[in-house]
Amino acid sequence: MAVMDAILKDLTESQIDAVTHLDGPLLMLAGPGSGKTRVVTHRIAYMISQGIAPSQIAALTFTNKAADEMRLRVEKLVPGQSVWMGTFHRFCAQLLRRYAPMVGLAENYSIYDTSDSKQAMKRAIEVADVSTSHTSPEQIASTISRAKNRLVTPEMMLASSKRSGPTMASKVYPQYQQQLLTANAVDFDDLLLHIALLLRDNPELRAQLDARFRYILVDEYQDTNLAQYAIVRALSIDHPNLSVTGDPDQSIYGWRGADLNNILDFEKDYPSVKTVRLEQNYRSTPNILRVADQLIQHNRRRKQKELYTHNDEGDPVVLRIYHNGYEEADAIADEISNAMAVEGFRPRDFAILYRMNALSRSLEHAMRRRGLPYQIINGLEFYQRKEIKDLLAYLHLINNPRHDVALQRILNTPTRGIGAKTIQRLRGYADRHNVPMLDAARQVDQIEGLAKRSATCVTRFVELFDRLSLKATASIEDLLRYVVEETKYEAFLLKSHVDEQDSSAVANVDELITAGVEFDRYHPDDGSLELFLEQTALVADTDAFEDENDRITVMTLHAAKGLEFPRVFVIGVEDGLLPHSRSRDTDAGMEEERRLLFVGITRAKERLQLSCCKSRTFRGDSRPAVPSPFFNEMPLDEIRRVESEVQQNWFDDDPYGNSYPDSWDLPEEDSEANQDSEPNQDSGSAVHEKPDSLFDETCQLTEQDREQEIAKRKKKTRAPLASLQTAAEMLASGSAPPLTVYREGTQVRHGEYGEGTIVSVTGRGPKRTAMIRFDDGERNFRLAFANLEVIGG
């Protein structure tokens, strides 16, 4: 049979083993580049070819992108079949649409994004009346989020905190849930939580859905949390045809509640499981694979596996040491541009990966200056833009008039005379009566202490809203255009960006409308406002990735999971960055960081470069950087180490005025540059005894380097690095603005407040701040801005 041939052709024995497994639990342990997606898609095709109804199959992925990819490939094998494929969150969102009333919601419920839920959280904290002096809303939010991922309800949290006294989170959690319920909204975690609890508490519904989704496939199983575990478990009792794929070594979402035990204990949960191991790697060269393998051997919580490949040896992995982040970015951009010109690589062949989004900036500069086409996949993108959030807030409120966060956002946007005070009054009224704020706005006359004028403005807003609501069933495009027009939104944008060259805001509005047009075209029949909003809420940053675009890809290591590129650069492989300083303290944290680097390394097919810098600009000023301890866990003898030469004109060529800080700092802060890199004494007991840590000479500034740098800086007119010169020298050379020494006891005169005495000086660089005592009290000034005159001391 032809279809069958196509499905099983070119598969290895163990792959066929997995593909042809139909009934009963299946665990696929698949190393990087082992053709996992291929096996999963072929398996779906095989199932269908064996007569299993596509409607009984659900494939759950981690990102929409992975789902799209899967859909595309299944479509090729068995055209026209409709298997449900999508993310866990989308899966739950759609179930919840249907069963919303069972958890106290209406089916037009809204999905709060992170910033929405932060707003709700603040309000909950206010209502719960707890002091946040020792925590932040974010901290409480993350505690509650973790609780939800572990299926802990407000009642459970309260009960468990009975003994030690209620915690901040246990007091806020019920309030927060009340906020969401009143607003007919859920947050990301609730999507999973509601469904998990629904399945647990309603045996009939559970059985019904178990039968409906008879075959469930879960991708990236190593990244599932308890809530997700409970959901798939509940759907696989009568029909335990659950197949999961994953790689414990690629679990990188522990911070989000992912529980490695889900995959490590799968065989215990389902004793009759068939386990298939896919260990052959079809992606990378042996050189790359050995580095990855030796690194990950240092993790203890894992399942041992043998990675091997029949690919050609290829080039050695390169470890590159740069002076600073700007050089790193420039050199990589040059290298890419060279490889394209000389070796015929395409932009899409390259990926640059890093631990934090903040590291993308210098890369962006470097590539833009060379005219290299690139795509940055990062947070704070399109849907986070103010103008987009504003317009979507209108749509959200039209779809769900109880959406309080949206209401508060647009009540005075564009400005229409409704101030913070008025909004606060409305909120207070709403909280007291336990009603949505829009209802409060409709009853504005009954709110005491509100100025007549404010009340009129509110009423006018309600009228506007009612007018907009009449268009609720129009196409998304029409609705958006109508909103923009009725609110005079563009005029508002133009007015608020008068002197800026920021025309991008208006362009973004157009782009949103375009997105609406596309949605309308894609959903001629089933398109609804609700669905549009759901889609925009559940898009991830990684989904913006388009591989048909011929561009260099720039993104975080997290976002890179599941992708592959011929040439990969991992930048910023430095202690404190990778591993990140906030993960360094625990073994679990370190292991996850190690896995993260493992994921980065194994994205590369042909060539891999890891790089670190001697100094890195961070939060405004540059600090010495130390290579990642992970380098000591790699086969260094087969890695090619290249230290960039000191470029003669490097500092003069530097296009960014700030690669070295101007000298605001007082000489006493010298020491920082000198107390380099003690190669992490506290951590790494096992690998520690290598005294010849290869970085001794390379990654600390040698005396010679230092002298060269001093010489070069002296030539410049810009203020030199304070740590390398005394204030007197700077004055003598005329290279610095007259350096005023502000210290405790210095007498100063302020243009406005008169004479005073400096009590203390804190902070560094442009943020250096002095506390000055005047006759009428103490005030803080930033020395860089304050207009101070020294009169003595």
Place this chain on the structure above:
DNA sequence: TGGCAAAGGCTTTTT
């Protein structure tokens, strides 16, 4: 009330 400028604070990763 609204607009602006300065101070404050903060950065891991994302559905």
Place this chain on the structure above:
DNA sequence: GCCTTTGCCA
């Protein structure tokens, strides 16, 4: 360095 909050003035 950048975004958010605050505090002051028209």
